[in-house]
Amino acid sequence: AFNHFLHHGMALLIRNLLGRILQLPGSRPLPVLQNGRLMSTGQAISTLRDDTKEMVEGIALIDDLIGAMFGAITAVIVMLSINPLVTAGTFLPLLIVVFIAHRLGNYAEKFRKAGRETTSNVTGLIADMFHNTEAVKAAGAEDRLIEHFRSVNEQRKAAMIRDKLMTQFTDFLSSGVADIGVGLVLLLSAQAIFSGSFTVGDFA
DSSP states (O other): OHHHHHHHHHHHHHHHHHHHHHOOTTTSOOBBBTTBBBBOOOHHHHHHHHHHHHHHHHHHHHHHHHHHHHHHHHHHHHHHOOHHHHHHHHHHHHHHHHHHHHHTTHHHHHHHHHHHHHHHHHHHHHHHHHHHHHHHHHHTTTTHHHHHHHHHHHHHHHHHHHHHHHHHHHHHHHHHHHHHHHHHHHHHHHHHHHHHOOOOHHHH
16 A cells, blocks of 8 residues: 555656646746755656655654554553553653654764765766767866766765765664663563563553
8 A cells, every 4th residue: 555655646746746746937947055056867767766755754643643652641640540650661662762863863864965965966967978978088088077977976975975974873872762761661561560560561
């Protein structure tokens, strides 16, 4: 169901965007980048592919978030009725992760944006290289073009490494704190079970 929604949603967005591009004047059909230059054909293809996918996946994540929110509220109510201390040991680490992830959000957004822009630059340059092969040969610019391509790839590599490191750090933080929370729950519940105030059924 998700793949059906993803591909159909992307196809609809791309069709509408292309329809709008074809309605614009032929001399300036594509948007202007931050550096003042017109977006190349390759960059437009990359944008249509990546941006539409992000938009459709964002809609799917909203559905997941709503379901997870109701499930979490139900779980908290049930767990608080059983043992508030164990409940605190379960959710306090999660709140810490949410707080830290929120603080890192601006950095993650900046790295992700840089990664997407540099990827768009690389794919755009590749498309331009294939479309203008004869002009490059006529100008004898093969070596300069290859050097420029290597430079653009280095920029993309650096941006993607920063993006990947931020993603891995966030995943490590989430899994590490979650494991600490599990340890706290085990310790607290073991003491409660030993005292007789917490049964095996409550633990389950």
